[in-house]
Amino acid sequence: MDGFYDALERAIETARLAPSSHNCQPWRVDYSLLSQEVSIGFDNHRVLRGLESLEREMFISAGVFTHFLTALLAYQGYQLNWQWQSEYGDHRVLATSGVTQLNSGSDAEEYQALSQRIRERHTIRSRFKTTAVDIHSLETIVQHASCHFYSADHVGTTLGNLTKQYAALDFTNKSAWEETYNYIRFDEDEFAEDGFYLRNLFGPVSKPFRLLFRYGFHPTMMPINKRLGLAKKMAAGLGELVESGPYYLALSPKENSQEALFECGYELGALWLYMQRQGIGLHPISVLVQHETARKALAQSLQCPPPVFFARLGHIEQSGLDAPRRSVESILNCV
Numbered sequence: 661m662d663g664f665y666d667a668l669e670r671a672i673e674t675a676r677l678a679p680s681s682h683n684c685q686p687w688r689v690d691y692s693l694l695s696q697e698v699s700i701g702f703d704n705h706r707v708l709r710g711l712e713s714l715e716r717e718m719f720i721s722a723g724v725f726t727h728f729l730t731a732l733l734a735y736q737g738y739q740l741n742w743q744w745q746s747e748y749g750d751h752r753v754l755a756t757s758g759v760t761q762l763n764s765g766s767d768a769e770e771y772q773a774l775s776q777r778i779r780e781r782h783t784i785r786s787r788f789k790t791t792a793v794d795i796h797s798l799e800t801i802v803q804h805a806s807c808h809f810y811s812a813d814h815v816g817t818t819l820g821n822l823t824k825q826y827a828a829l830d831f832t833n834k835s836a837w838e839e840t841y842n843y844i845r846f847d848e849d850e851f852a853e854d855g856f857y858l859r860n861l862f863g864p865v866s867k868p869f870r871l872l873f874r875y876g877f878h879p880t881m882m883p884i885n886k887r888l889g890l891a892k893k894m895a896a897g898l899g900e901l902v903e904s905g906p907y908y909l910a911l912s913p914k915e916n917s918q919e920a921l922f923e924c925g926y927e928l929g930a931l932w933l934y935m936q937r938q939g940i941g942l943h944p945i946s947v948l949v950q951h952e953t954a955r956k957a958l959a960q961s962l963q964c965p966p967p968v969f970f971a972r973l974g975h976i977e978q979s980g981l982d983a984p985r986r987s988v989e990s991i992l993n994c995v
């Protein structure tokens with residue numbers, strides 16, 4: 661094994677904490693010892709397919725992971741220059757890069773600081789503080805995608821109402837909900853490598869709530885659930901949270917291509933870590949970008965191009981909890 665392989669393994673140990681839709685972690689990394697080339701691709705079994713629009717989120721998620729990986733390797737003295745690929749073989753290769761050693765060498769202190777920031781980052785699904793966020797500084801981070809920020813003072817009520825109107829789709833669209841449900845880990849003590857425990861979604865939950873959610877929201881219960889209005893109730897709760905903001909982010913690619921989506925994710929990775937440094941958290945609300953009617957209404961309300969990623973954000977009041985993660989061995993393949 662060469663020195664770069666060790667650095668890559670070490671970087672993946674931390675980069676695997678990158679956020680992804682449903683925490684499916686769709687990425688794989690291949691490294692060729694012979695050509696010293698790294699590639700990022702999809703692990704076919706892990707790609708979400710419940711809705712067509714989820715394909716966008718796979719490219720975005722892989723982009724975030726790639727940003728984390730690239731930044732971690734840079735502080736270990738290795739530069740990667742990703743070239744977009746569109747290979748469909750046994751698995752989908754997204755980007756490849758040769759390895760260049762940086763003259764500046766490694767920076768142990770910066771590496772530590774970045775690793776810590778990545779480890780401390782969680783998706784925040786609780787209320788944020790209402791303190792002001794310096795939006796102008798956030799706007800400078802994203803260069804290759806269209807990134808718009810909003811405040812709840814202006815659009816909170818509209819966005820809250822949109823969420824109340826559309827968020828039940830999360831539970832009532834059959835194929836989407838069946839897939840999501842499969843990612844929920846109901847046994848809070850059992851090891852899982854992907855998906856989320858109920859505590860990740862709702863904070864600590866009681867046993868009755870766990871049972872109600874497990875059986876009341878089981879996909880076979882969808883017709884009864886609909887009649888009882890459970891999905892609508894969940895949507896109303898999320899709507900109130902969305903209304904509280906206090907800020908929002910809508911991200912759209914510069915053009916309609918897979919590469920542009922990957923780039924969007926790469927920049928989102930940089931933004932998410934920058935925000936973490938300022939004590940600002942993100943709560944993606946993807947239901948509003950996954951269904952075309954909701955997405956159009958969102959774009960119209962925000963007067964921006966149709967977003968591929970939408971989130972509320974603000975200063976963190978209550979930290980999130982660690983979610984499951986895949987092992988380095990399952991991500992990295994060395995040939």
Ligand SMILES: Cc1cc2nc3c(=O)[nH]c(=O)nc-3n(C[C@H](O)[C@H](O)[C@H](O)COP(=O)(O)O)c2cc1C
Binds near residue numbers: 681683717781
């Ligand atoms: C593209 C994308 C879309 C996401 N959409 C949602 C969402 O709609 N609702 C939500 O609560 N979390 C969403 N998340 C956050 C993931 O669920 C989260 O990253 C994953 O469960 C791992 O948890 P962590 O971010 O706390 O490490 C999204 C993340 C990404 C990258």
